[in-house]
Amino acid sequence: MKLLLQQAPRVNRLIRNFSYQDYLLKIAKAEKKRKYCKHNFDHGLTVARIAYAYLLEQDETCLEKEIIYVTALLHDIGRWVEYRTGEDHARASAALAQPLLEESGFNPEEIKTIIKAIAEHSKHSSENLSVLGRSLALADNWARDCRSCKAKDGCYKFTEEMEQIIF
Numbered sequence: 001m002k003l004l005l006q007q008a009p010r011v012n013r014l015i016r017n018f019s020y021q022d023y024l025l026k027i028a029k030a031e032k033k034r035k036y037c038k039h040n041f042d043h044g045l046t047v048a049r050i051a052y053a054y055l056l057e058q059d060e061t062c063l064e065k066e067i068i069y070v071t072a073l074l075h076d077i078g079r080w081v082e083y084r085t086g087e088d089h090a091r092a093s094a095a096l097a098q099p100l101l102e103e104s105g106f107n108p109e110e111i112k113t114i115i116k117a118i119a120e121h122s123k124h125s126s127e128n129l130s131v132l133g134r135s136l137a138l139a140d141n142w143a144r145d146c147r148s149c150k151a152k153d154g155c156y157k158f159t160e161e162m163e164q165i166i167f
Protein backbone atom coordinates (compact mmCIF):
# COMPACT_ATOMS: atom_id res chain seq x y z
CA MET A 1 0.00 0.00 0.00
CA LYS A 2 1.30 3.43 -0.93
CA LEU A 3 1.61 5.87 1.98
CA LEU A 4 -0.04 9.18 1.13
CA LEU A 5 1.25 12.09 3.17
CA GLN A 6 -0.69 15.33 3.16
CA GLN A 7 1.11 18.58 2.43
CA ALA A 8 0.74 21.54 4.79
CA PRO A 9 2.05 24.47 2.71
CA ARG A 10 0.59 27.27 4.80
CA VAL A 11 1.78 25.78 8.12
CA ASN A 12 5.23 25.33 6.60
CA ARG A 13 5.17 28.94 5.45
CA LEU A 14 4.46 29.97 9.04
CA ILE A 15 7.28 27.98 10.61
CA ARG A 16 9.74 29.49 8.13
CA ASN A 17 8.49 33.03 8.82
CA PHE A 18 11.26 35.20 10.28
CA SER A 19 9.00 36.95 12.80
CA TYR A 20 7.60 33.61 14.02
CA GLN A 21 11.11 32.30 14.58
CA ASP A 22 12.12 35.57 16.25
CA TYR A 23 9.19 35.36 18.71
CA LEU A 24 10.15 31.78 19.60
CA LEU A 25 13.70 32.99 20.27
CA LYS A 26 12.43 35.82 22.46
CA ILE A 27 10.35 33.29 24.47
CA ALA A 28 13.32 30.91 24.80
CA LYS A 29 15.52 33.73 26.13
CA ALA A 30 12.86 34.90 28.60
CA GLU A 31 12.26 31.32 29.81
CA LYS A 32 15.88 30.29 30.15
CA LYS A 33 15.63 30.04 33.94
CA ARG A 34 11.92 29.20 34.10
CA LYS A 35 11.27 26.16 36.33
CA TYR A 36 7.75 25.61 35.00
CA CYS A 37 6.81 24.28 31.53
CA LYS A 38 8.28 26.19 28.63
CA HIS A 39 6.42 27.55 25.62
CA ASN A 40 8.65 26.41 22.79
CA PHE A 41 7.94 24.98 19.33
CA ASP A 42 7.71 21.48 20.78
CA HIS A 43 4.86 22.56 23.08
CA GLY A 44 2.94 24.05 20.13
CA LEU A 45 3.40 20.90 18.05
CA THR A 46 2.33 18.62 20.90
CA VAL A 47 -0.80 20.72 21.45
CA ALA A 48 -1.50 20.56 17.69
CA ARG A 49 -1.35 16.76 17.63
CA ILE A 50 -3.52 16.34 20.72
CA ALA A 51 -6.08 18.94 19.59
CA TYR A 52 -6.31 17.24 16.18
CA ALA A 53 -6.90 13.80 17.75
CA TYR A 54 -9.51 15.28 20.10
CA LEU A 55 -11.36 17.03 17.26
CA LEU A 56 -11.34 13.87 15.15
CA GLU A 57 -12.88 11.99 18.06
CA GLN A 58 -15.50 14.72 18.42
CA ASP A 59 -16.31 14.34 14.72
CA GLU A 60 -15.40 17.99 14.10
CA THR A 61 -14.29 17.23 10.57
CA CYS A 62 -15.29 20.68 9.27
CA LEU A 63 -12.04 22.08 10.70
CA GLU A 64 -9.15 21.66 8.31
CA LYS A 65 -5.99 20.05 9.67
CA GLU A 66 -3.88 23.07 8.69
CA ILE A 67 -6.20 25.35 10.68
CA ILE A 68 -5.82 23.20 13.80
CA TYR A 69 -2.04 22.95 13.50
CA VAL A 70 -1.44 26.63 12.80
CA THR A 71 -3.67 27.65 15.72
CA ALA A 72 -1.78 25.41 18.12
CA LEU A 73 1.64 26.51 16.84
CA LEU A 74 0.65 30.15 17.43
CA HIS A 75 -1.33 29.91 20.65
CA ASP A 76 1.52 30.96 23.00
CA ILE A 77 3.54 33.09 20.57
CA GLY A 78 2.87 36.23 22.65
CA ARG A 79 4.40 34.84 25.86
CA TRP A 80 7.41 37.12 25.54
CA VAL A 81 5.07 40.15 25.43
CA GLU A 82 3.51 39.05 28.74
CA TYR A 83 6.97 38.71 30.30
CA ARG A 84 7.87 42.25 29.15
CA THR A 85 4.64 44.19 29.66
CA GLY A 86 2.30 42.04 31.76
CA GLU A 87 -0.27 41.90 28.94
CA ASP A 88 -2.25 38.65 28.94
CA HIS A 89 -0.40 36.29 26.60
CA ALA A 90 -3.54 34.87 24.98
CA ARG A 91 -4.47 38.39 23.82
CA ALA A 92 -0.90 39.21 22.82
CA SER A 93 -0.63 35.93 20.87
CA ALA A 94 -3.88 36.66 19.03
CA ALA A 95 -2.58 40.11 18.01
CA LEU A 96 0.81 38.81 16.84
CA ALA A 97 -0.82 35.93 14.96
CA GLN A 98 -2.89 38.15 12.65
CA PRO A 99 -0.10 39.33 10.26
CA LEU A 100 1.65 35.95 10.45
CA LEU A 101 -1.54 34.22 9.29
CA GLU A 102 -2.02 36.71 6.46
CA GLU A 103 1.57 36.20 5.31
CA SER A 104 1.11 32.41 5.48
CA GLY A 105 -1.88 32.54 3.12
CA PHE A 106 -4.90 31.99 5.38
CA ASN A 107 -8.09 33.78 4.32
CA PRO A 108 -9.95 36.37 6.45
CA GLU A 109 -12.65 33.94 7.59
CA GLU A 110 -10.08 31.32 8.62
CA ILE A 111 -8.04 33.99 10.41
CA LYS A 112 -11.12 35.07 12.39
CA THR A 113 -11.69 31.48 13.61
CA ILE A 114 -8.01 31.01 14.49
CA ILE A 115 -7.63 34.34 16.32
CA LYS A 116 -10.77 33.69 18.38
CA ALA A 117 -9.48 30.27 19.45
CA ILE A 118 -6.04 31.65 20.39
CA ALA A 119 -7.67 34.38 22.50
CA GLU A 120 -9.81 31.73 24.24
CA HIS A 121 -7.13 29.13 24.91
CA SER A 122 -6.31 30.12 28.49
CA LYS A 123 -9.94 29.97 29.62
CA HIS A 124 -11.38 26.84 31.25
CA SER A 125 -12.66 24.29 28.75
CA SER A 126 -16.06 24.26 30.48
CA GLU A 127 -16.67 27.91 29.50
CA ASN A 128 -18.62 28.85 26.40
CA LEU A 129 -15.75 28.53 23.91
CA SER A 130 -15.59 27.94 20.18
CA VAL A 131 -14.95 24.33 19.13
CA LEU A 132 -11.35 25.14 18.20
CA GLY A 133 -10.83 27.18 21.39
CA ARG A 134 -12.02 24.30 23.58
CA SER A 135 -9.76 21.82 21.80
CA LEU A 136 -6.79 24.12 22.49
CA ALA A 137 -7.69 24.63 26.16
CA LEU A 138 -7.92 20.84 26.67
CA ALA A 139 -4.87 19.94 24.60
CA ASP A 140 -2.82 22.61 26.38
CA ASN A 141 -3.34 20.74 29.68
CA TRP A 142 -3.01 17.26 28.20
CA ALA A 143 0.31 18.25 26.64
CA ARG A 144 1.92 18.49 30.09
CA ASP A 145 3.33 15.65 32.17
CA CYS A 146 2.84 16.88 35.73
CA ARG A 147 3.42 13.54 37.49
CA SER A 148 7.17 13.84 37.69
CA CYS A 149 7.36 17.63 37.70
CA LYS A 150 9.38 19.14 40.56
CA ALA A 151 7.77 22.57 40.15
CA LYS A 152 4.13 21.50 40.44
CA ASP A 153 3.66 22.88 43.97
CA GLY A 154 3.94 26.49 42.82
CA CYS A 155 2.37 26.00 39.39
CA TYR A 156 -0.85 27.90 38.72
CA LYS A 157 -1.96 25.26 36.24
CA PHE A 158 -1.48 22.24 38.48
CA THR A 159 -4.49 20.34 39.81
CA GLU A 160 -4.71 16.73 40.99
CA GLU A 161 -6.61 15.99 37.78
CA MET A 162 -3.45 16.83 35.85
CA GLU A 163 -1.74 13.76 37.33
CA GLN A 164 -4.37 11.41 36.02
CA ILE A 165 -5.13 10.01 32.61
CA ILE A 166 -8.50 11.48 31.63
CA PHE A 167 -10.18 10.78 28.31
Ligand SMILES: [Fe+2]
Pocket residue numbers: 075076089090121122
Ligand atom coordinates in the same frame (compact mmCIF):
# COMPACT_ATOMS: atom_id res chain seq x y z
FE1 LIG B 1 -1.02 29.71 26.94
Ligand SMILES: [Fe+2]
Pocket residue numbers: 039043047075076140
Ligand atom coordinates in the same frame (compact mmCIF):
# COMPACT_ATOMS: atom_id res chain seq x y z
FE1 LIG C 1 0.23 26.46 25.88
